[in-house]
Amino acid sequence: MRTLEHLPIPGRLRRRIERQWLIGRAIKRRHALTLLTDRTRQIASRDILAFVTQRNERVRLPYFLDYYRKLGIRHFLFVDNNSDDGSTEYLCEQPDVSLWWTKAGYKQSRFGMDWLGWLLFRYGHGHWCLTVDPDEFLVYPHCDDRPLTALTDWLEDSGRRSYPAMLLDMYPRGALDETVYREGQNPFEIACWFDPANYSIRKNKYLGNLWIQGGPRTRTFFSYDPKSGPALNKIPLVNWNRRYAYYSSTHMLLPRSLNWVYDEDGGEMASGCLLHAKFLSTFAEKSAEELDRGQHYANSQEYRAYHAGLQEGAHLWCSESREYHDWRQLEDLGLISSGNWP
Template identity: 30%
Template sequence: MTLSEQITEAFGTRAADRLTLPGDGVVAVILAYNEALRFPHFLKHYRALGVRHFIVVDNMSNDGTAALLDGQADISVIRTANPYRDYKSVWRQLICDRYLQDRWVVFPDVDELLVYPGWPDLSIDALAGYLDQGGYQALFTPMVDMYPEGPLKDLSYRAGDSFQDACPWFDGGGYRYNPLKGSHGKRYRTPARHVFGGTRERLFHQQAKRPANALDRLLLSTVFSLHARVPETRPGRKLDHLLFKLIKNALPSPAAVQSKVPLLKWQGGTVFSGGVHGIDRQVTVAPDWGVLLHFKYLDDFRSKVTEALARKQHTDNAGHYLDYNSRMDGLMEEGLRYPGSVRFTGADALIACGLMRESDAMKRWRKQAAGT
């Protein structure tokens, strides 16, 4: 089957094989369903970063998303009725194979804002230039859940308002940085480790096979802390997995992956693990980390959870959404803040918590780029 035939089959339309894109600049590839509330600020953020074009796969939204996006010169929309559950990885891969070989591509969800060292002054094109200069092919990012000051019931977010103003708080601790369990980690070779924990486990995913002991706590605070470095050698990687086996039964299961590889220099045939959490080949990842600020907890959270449970298009038949639903009344009445919450004031707040990294090489590069 030719690439054009694969595209037509995966999207159910030939429109996906007839896009016209700018010849340079970073392109965003987005999968969306009913995101009219978030798209205005989302687009404002990524346009400010310097994203040249947006390819939006709209999975038959019925909330006005299509009308909102229609006619915007820097947006190409592909509407498809094929199931998100079966095609989410394939859609991204085929679009990039068709149009974006050797191009820098960003893969955000509409509730995610990419930030990185030097943001907001450093453009995404300049960031891509730094990555190219260093021989890097990808940027790793923890996902940091953002939430409001008080109960969700008191939030009144309107389309176009700043996400950060509505939800300026995040968990400053409670994260870990460890390999994936089992065959999934062997198949998807980049990144070597993922971030887990934070708000998601504090509130929703807490069940483990056994209580944590002193060794678990020691390894989590050292070898698998956010500040730890991934072993570079094969023996080091093997030891990494052996140490992880000692503690894995003391960790929540199932565990929600709280990291992605959302900025990637595309090479044909690359396969994502469903979402953009991992890819099936080993590529050179920058030592610097960006962050995806994740704005799930707006005042439409209840309706989004209800919608996800009805559609069953997410992982494990939207199993994680059952956990969200079980805590819904408490979140609406009490909110998500706790004593470990930190207010987002910019990249420095994330660096201080270990959620963002800036290498000495990037610091020097940014100084040179600024002429200082």
């Protein structure tokens, strides 16, 4: 697909071809998925669905499921990438989870997006769909008072089909492995610090999305090459249609009108945050494992850098880090905005 960029095809046509190719690819790869538990009959017409890929996240799952159940997710569609820590069995027991299993390569499946692409195509049509990782927790304005349905109802009334939520890396105050994360615990009791204002933004003309980088990872591991730092822009919540396709992870979508989640005339549109609870005690072992597997973006460059950094005892906290309180704080800092939702 990358070769298309060099051909003299008009952008519009090219995007169309790419979108159809992505959807076709997801449909074709559906055979890689083995259905373990099918509770999709429970899905009612206006339910909000969550789509998740996971691998060996057993410890994190209880809190993750709890968090999103409280927010108003009615059904979880999980793809389990060959876990061996009991998370498969755990998910099978959950009353609102449908589970697929695969041993195909994460990287070869466009970092899991082929699998989720198929599930979104098959089950997401006509629903508000939240596509997240088990370490991402959605926070939006008024999230302590209003369930997710209030947000999706309002988005729908306002004629919007997608909702952006930037990835906000959270980290503990000391070394990552200082406090051990216990199952069921709120990860943000440990990792409650974040970088308030060191994000870079540029616009991607081809897909119309913003490309946000920065945060603690760029500051610590990529300060010599900020361009390679991880992308933080995400659009996880979409009123799905089977003609849509995630282009690269959940960073952007096709058709590109779904990526226009920002105002260019000075106003603020509504947006939320995905609190990223990646940097917990579980991270050190995970980074070693992932490094061996080599299944992550850009040759696991990120993991390589973390691993090297963490070996040296580096930690992410700095004196300018802020302690997380609630969404109001994020809004005051300008990381999220309630836009037109009073």
